[in-house]
Amino acid sequence: MPKLRLTTQRESIFNNEVISKFELFNSLFLTLPFYKIKDTGTLLPLFFKSCEEGISNGQKPAQVIEEFFTKYTHYTERKDIIDLLFRFIQYIERQVVLFDAVEDASFTKLNTTDEQSTLAFILKKNADNKPMLSKIEKLIDELSLRLVLTAHPTQFYPGNVLAIITDLTHAIRENNITSMNSLLQQLGKTPFFNKKSPTPVDEALNLAWFLENTFYFAAANIQAEIDQNLDEYNLETKKILELGFWPGGDRDGNPNIHADTTLEVSKMLRQILFRCYYRDFRVIKRRITFRGVEENIAILHDVLYKNAFDQACELHDISDELRENLNKIKDTLLTEHEGLFVELVNDLIRKIDLYGNYFASLDIRQDSRVLRSVHAYCRQNKPISSLYPENYDQLSEGEKLKLISFKEATPVYATDGDDLIKDTIQTIKEIKGIQKRNGEKACHRFIISNCQRATDILQLIELFLWNGWSKDTLTIDFVPLFETVTDLKGAADIMDILYSNPFYKAHLASRGNKQDIMLGYSDSTKDGGYLMANWSIFNGKTSLTAVAKKHNIQLAFFDGRGGPPARGGGKTHRFYASMGKEIANKNMQLTVQGQTISSQYGSVESAEFNIEQLINAGISSGLKEKHNVLLDPENKTLLDEMANDAYKGFVDLREHPLFVSYLEKLSPLKLLSQANISSRPVKRNGGGEMKLEDLRAISFVTAWSMLKQNVPGFYGMGTALSNQEKAGNWDKVIKVYEDSDYLRTIVDNCMMSMSKSDFAITAHLAADEEFGAFWTQLHEEFELTKKMLLKLSGQETLMANYPVDKRSIATRERIILPLVLIQHFALEKLQHNQNESDQTALEKLAVRTVFGIVNAGRNLA
Template identity: 25%
Template sequence: MTSSTTREELRLQGFDLIDENLSFLISCLADALESLGETDLIPYLPWTGTVPEGELPEGTQQLYSVGFQLLNMVEERVAAAIRREREKELGADSIRGLWPRALKDMTESGLKPDEIIDVLSTVNVQPVLTAHPTEAKRSSVRERHRALYDQLVRSEYPKYTERERRRLRERMVTALETLWRTGEIHLVRPDIYRELRDAIHYLRDLFPAALNRLDLHFTEAWRDAGFPLETLREAGNVPVLSFGTWIGGDRDGHPLVTPEVTDTALGMLRRAALQLLHRELTQLASHLTLSRHLNDVPEEVETRIDELAFVLDDEEIANDLHHRVGEEPWRHLASLMAARLEKQVNGAPGYESPEDLAADLKLISDSITANGCTLIEEQHLRPLRQKLEIFGFHLATLDVRQNSEFHDQAISQLLAAAGIEDGENYGSWPEEQRVEFLNKELKSTRPFLHDGLQAGEQADLVLDAYRVLTMHLDEYGPDGLGALIVSMTRQLSDLLGVFLLAREAGLMIRTDEGLVCPLEVVPLFETMDDLERAPGILDAFLSHELVQRRQADEQQVMLGYSDSNKDCGILTAAWALHRGQQNLSEVARKHDIKLRYFHGRGGTISRGAGPTHWFMAALPHGSMNGGFRMTEQGETIAQKYANLANATYHLELLLAGAAITTAQHRQPQGPVDPAEEFLPELSKASQEAYQQLLRSDGFIEFYREVTPIDALENSRIGSRPARRTGKKGHSIADLRAIPWVFSWTQARFYLPGWFGVGTALESLRNEQPERFAKLKQEFRGSTFLGYTLTNVETNLASANLEVMEQYSSLVQDPELRERFMTIIVAEFNRTRDLLADLYDADIHTRRPRMAKTLDIREAPLRVLHQQQVDLLREWRGLVQAGKDHEAEALFPRMLLSINAIAAGLRTTG
C-alpha cells in the first residue's frame, strides 16, 4: 500500500468517524430533549435528514448552537484519532509540525545532537492568554463541554459490554440535559476577574498535565531519533516554555483595568501558582513511599525534615505526618513541603522564593538518585522541577499595555501640574522638541511631583499602575512582571515617555551610570504607516543610553495583525508585516542584539490566525532567534486547549515549530522567495482596491446595516468596550478590529479576509500576462505567498454569496445596497476565479478535509442566518421606534443567534 493511498484512506476514515460520532451524539441529544419534554424540537435536529420549513419553534437557535458545539467536539476528537492512526501507518515523523518531524528535519539539515541542543537552548516560547471580546461561551458551558468530551473519549474503548455501553450513553444524555438547561450566553457582561479566573483554569488546572505529556512526547522523539538521553538531560529544561497573560494588565481602551485590578490580578496569579505547586507536591509525596529500612537516608534529609517540621509552626500537622509517614522519609519531607505551601496559599509565611523550594526538591532528587531510583527521579521529580521553573510563584507573567495617546495625555497632565512651560500641550509638540525634553529630563533622578500629589485622571492611572508594579518588585522581585507595551507606537518619544512616567512612579532603578528601568519597554507597531516607520524608531531606541544601560542581549518587539489588516486589507497587511520584520531584524543585527517578536495574532485569519507551524514557516528568514511570543485570544484558548490531547498537540506545534524555524533561520542565507518580486505591486493594487471601498461615500452606513455590528456593540461577550475611545460614533478607525471582523464573519462576508486580492491578481494578469504566468509557475515555492493565499482561500470558502444577499436586504437604501453589493460580489467572484486559476483547481478539489467541515455546517447555518436577519430587522425597528423595553426583551434571542452562528463557524473575531 503506497503512502498516498494510505493518506487518502485515513482521510476517508476520518470523514466516516465524524459522521458516525456526530450521529451518535445527535441521537443522545434527541433522548435528552425527550426527557426534558422538548419533543417539539426533535424533528428539527440538524443532520437527521429533515429540512425545516415554515416558522421554526422557539428553541431552534439553541438546538443548532448545541448541535454545532457537538460537531466541533467530534471534529477535535476525530482529528486526534486520525493523528494516532497516521502515526501507526506512516510513522510519527509523517505528522508535520510535531517533534519527530522537527528532529528529523534538523538531522537531515546536517545538525548533530549537540548542535540541536544548542538550537533548543535558545528556544523560548510564551503563549500569552488574553480576553478580548471574542469568547461567546460562558465558562459553565465550557465545563459541560469538558464533561461531554470525557464521555466521548471513554466511548472509544472497544471492549465494553452492552450494559457498559448503555450506561455510557445514559451519562451522555444526562450531560446533554445539563448542557441544555445551562444558560449559554452572557446576559451580564463578564468582569475582568471572571476572565482571569477562566485563564487561571487553563494555567493551573490544564497546562500542567499537558506539560507532562509534552515532555514525554519530546523525550520519546529524542530517543527514537537515536540521540543519547543524557545529552538532553544535561542541557536542563530545553526548550523553554512559559506562559503570559494580559488579563488585568491590558488597559488599552479598557477603562475598567484600574491599578487596583492589576494588583488583584498579580495576587490571584501568585495564589494560583502556589495552589498548583501544592497539588503537585501532594501527588509527588504519594509516589515517594521509599522505606528508610531499604534505602540509605542522608543526614541532610533527616535534618531538613526536622527544620520544616519546626518552621511549619503547626504541631498537630507535624505530629500527624511523623506518625503516618515517618518510616518513609522522602514522603515525609515532600508532605511537609506541601503542608508549608498550603499554609502559604492561605497567607502564612512560607517559601520566600521558588529557588528555596527548588533546593528542597533537588535534595529529594539527589538523595533518591544516590539510592539508584533513577526512574522515580525521571518520572516524578524532574517534571515537578520543570513545572517550578515554568510557573514559579507567579503562574504567568503579566504585561501592562497602554496606548501612546493615553501616555501623551498623562505626560501633559504631569508637566502641567509641575508648572513646565506649555506642558499641557505636550501631545502636540513636534517630535524633535519631545525627544530633546525627554532626553534632558531623563538625566535627572528627581520626580516632578511629591508622592500623593495628583496630576490628572490619565496621569494618576498610569502612575498608580506603575506603583503597583514597583511594590510587586520590592516584595517578590521581577518574576511575574512582563513588559510595558506601548500600543500605537508612532515615534521614539512614545517609548521614551514611558521611562519618564516610570521615574515619576519610582519604577526606575538608580545606578552609577544613571536610571535603568527594570521592566522592558516594548513598542507595538500596528498600522501600515507605523510598520514602515518601525525600523527607524527601533534604531533610535536601541541607540538610546537608557536602553543600552539595561545591557540586555534581546529586545522584544510586538506586531499587531488586527489593525494593520483593518487599515489596508489582508494581502497588504501581510506583506507590510513581512517587510517590517525583515527591516527590524536588520536593525537588530546592526546593534548585535536579538529580537524577540511578540505576534499579536487574533482568532481569525483576518486578524493573523492560521496554522501555527505554517505561520512560523512563512516568517522572513533571519527573524526567528528562538524567542517567540504569541497572543492566544478569546475563543481560540478553548478551541486549542480545552482538553488534554488538543492542548498537548497545540503546545507541541508551538515548541517544535519554533525549534525547526530557529534552526533554519540560523543559516546565513535563506531560500530565495520566487514571489517576492511580485509582492510590491500586488500589495499596492490590493490596498488601493480595499481602501477605495472603505472610503466610498455611504460605505459606513452600508456596513452598519448589512452586518450585526450594532448588536455586537450592545452584546455582553467580553469585559472590553467595542470601541477604543468609548465614542458611539460611526468611525471605522475608532472601532476595534475584533468587532470589525466579527460583524463581517456573522454575515458571512468575511470581507477583511479577501477583499482586494482578486483585483491585484487580475491587474497583474491583464497588464502583464507573462509575469502572471511566471507567478503562477513559481509562487508555490514561496512560503509567504503560499501561506497568505491559502488563508485568503479559506476565507473565500467560508463566505457565502447567498447568505450575503440575505443580509443585504437589511440595507434600507436600495441604491446603497445595489452599489456596494455589486462591488463586493464582483470582487468575491474575481478573487475566487483568480485563485482557482493560480492553483489550477478549486478549493473543494485541493482541500477536501476543509470542504467537508464547511459543507457539513452549511444547511443548519442557513437556517440560523435567516433567523438572525429577521431578528435584526425586528430589533432595529423597535430601537428606531423608541421601544427600548421591547428591544431589550428581544435582545437575548439576538445574543443566542450570534452565539449559535459563532459556534457553527467556529469563529467570532
C-alpha cells in the first residue's frame, strides 16, 4: 500500500477513533460530580479559552490568570484563587489520562507493522533459498534484545491509576459507557501523587506492575510467534528477548539504596514471577484432568504455591524441576490424550525458559569514583596492604595496570568504612546468594558509570576476588558506562587495554567472549548538546566495534536511552535499523524509562508492537549489513564539522552566566524534589548550591520541558546547518540527509522535541530586564533550527511526515496549556511573595502542575 494512502487512512482513524471520542467522553467527564469540584467543570472550558487567547495576545501567564478570575469568578482572595487552580489541575490531569486511554484503545487500528521487515515475511520470501535461510538462522542465533526497566523519575502514574487506565482503555474499546462512567468517577477520586517520596522498593513494586501485567504476556507471545515461524522452516528456535531491572540495584548517586534493598527487590521479583506462573498453572490444572498426570500436577501445585505465597519457603533455583514436570505432562498428553491442551503446557514452559527463576535480571550500578574509594579502603587492610605501595593512587594508569595482580584474598577489616564503602562490599558478597536463589541471570552485571580508565574495571574485579568470589566462579559481567563526549572519545582505547589484559581476556572467554558496553545518551546530551551527543555515540560505537572485531569479541551495546529525543529516545527502532555493518547491532540492549514504559509498554498490544519493531529492526539491519554512508570520508568530515559547530554553540550557552539561574528562577527545577516521585535526589551534591555538573540529566531536561523550550533537544542544530549553507555545502548536506537513515532519524526526533516547544508562552520574557537577551538567544536558535530543518527535509511544518503523531502532540499540548500557565503564575508569584502560608501553597501549586505536563508528554520532551 502506498505510504501516502496509508498515512491518510491513519489520519482518518485518528480523527474518528481518538479526537472525536475524546471530545465526546471529555464532555461527559466535565459533568461528573466530584467532591469539592462544584462548578469546576463549567469554568474549565472558559479557562482553556482564556489561556489560549491570552498567550496569542502576548500576555504574561499571571496576567492571563488574573484577568480570568476578574472576568468569570467572584474570587479575590489568594487562598480561593489557588484552591480553584488546584481543582483545575485535578481535572486536567485526568483529561490527560482520558486521552491516553482513548488513544491506547485505538492502538491496534493506528499501528501496523511493516510486513516486509517481519521474520515471517523474510522466511517466506527466502523459503527456497537455502544459503539465505542458513544466513537467517545464524542471524537469529546471534540476535538478542534486552529491555531494561529503570526507576528514573519521570513515571508519574501510581499502580492503582495504571490499573484504572487499563480498565478504561478496555471499556472505551468496547464502547461500554456505563463502565466508562464508573471508571471516570473512580479516576476523579483516586490520588495521582505520593504524599512522601517512594522508597527504592516502592519504585520496584510500581515497575513490577508492567512486568506482571504486560511484559509477562507480550514477551511470551512474541517468542511463541518466533518459535512458530522458525519451526515452519525447520530452523532451530532461539530465545531472543530478555528483561532487565534497575530499581533496587542502581545505586549511582542514590543514597537510599543499600544491599538490603537489593536483596528485598530480588526476592520480590521472584515472588511476583511465581504468582504469574501459579496463575497460569491453575488454568492447566483446571483443563488437564486426565489420568497419567496426577502426580506431576500435584508436585507442580505444591512447588508453585509455596514459592508464590509462602514467605518462609526456602528459596533456590527450581526452574529445571518445573520444566521436568511440565515436560512429563506434555509427553503424556501427546502419547495418551491426542495432545489435548498441550499448548497450555507449552506456553508455561516457554515462559519459564524466558523468565527462569528471576523474571528480570537485576543490574547493579555504581559510580567509578565510589568504587575507587572502596578499592583504596581495601588496600589499607591486611593482607591486601602488602600487595600495593602506599602511593598507588598517585601512580600513572600504566603503572597501576602492572600492579593489579587479581589475587584472591580475604581482607581483615581493621576499621569500618563509610556507608558507600560498606554497601559496595556487602552487595558484592550478596550477589552470590541472589544467584543461588534465583539463578545466575538474576544478577550478573555490574555497571561502572563514569568509567574513565581500564583500571576502573580491573579494580572492581579485584573487589570481587577480595570479597567472597574466586577466579573460577566469577559469574559476573563487568559493564563500563561511557557518558561524556570526552569519555566516548577514549572508550575504544580503554577497551583495547582490557581486551589485551591476560586476566580479563580469560574472564571474557569464560563468559562466551561477550562484552556489554553501556553508552549514556542523557549525560552526553547535557554535556555536549543534541547533535554532538548522537554523533559522539555513533563514532564511539564505530571505534568500539572495530576494537572488538580485532580481539574477536562479541559486542553488545547497552544504550542508556531516556524517554525524550534529548535523552536518546524518540523513534528508537529507527536508530537500530539505520546501523551499518561497521557497528555491532545484533545484540540490542536499551533502558526503558519514564512515560516510555507506560506509553509504549502499558498494554500487551502496545508492548508486543514495540518489541516487534525493535526485533524487526535488528533482523532487517542484520540481513542488509549495508555500509553506513556517514563513514565515507567526505560525509564524516561534514558531520564532524556540524557536530563541532553545534557543540560550540551549546557549550557557549551552557557556560552563559545566566544559564543555571534562568532554570532556577523560571522553571520548577528547585521544587522537583517536592514532587515525591523518586527515591533518587534531583542533584548529586545533596543540599549544596545548584551546579550544572551536579544536576541530573533527567531534572535538566524536565526543567526545559516545563518551560516549553526543550533546549537540549535542538540547540545548536540550526547553527550547524546554517554554517554549512554559508560555506557552500548545502547540496552536500541534502545528499547525506537523503542517503542516511541515521541522520534522518536524528532530524525527525529533533523535530519532535521542537513540536513540544512553545516560545509564545514565555514571549513576555523578551522584555525582561534580567533574562530578555538570554531568552531572545534561545528563541532565535529555535527559529533558525526550525527554518533549517524544514528546508533540509522539504516539509512545510514540523513533523509533517508524521501527521498522526503531530496531531497527537498538538492535542496533548493544548490539554496541558493551562497547567503550564498555572505553573508560570505560581513561580512568578513566589519570586515576589512575602507571606509564608502563601509560599507553601504556591510551591505546591507549581509542583502539582509538573505531573500532568510530564504525563502528557509521554516521552517528556
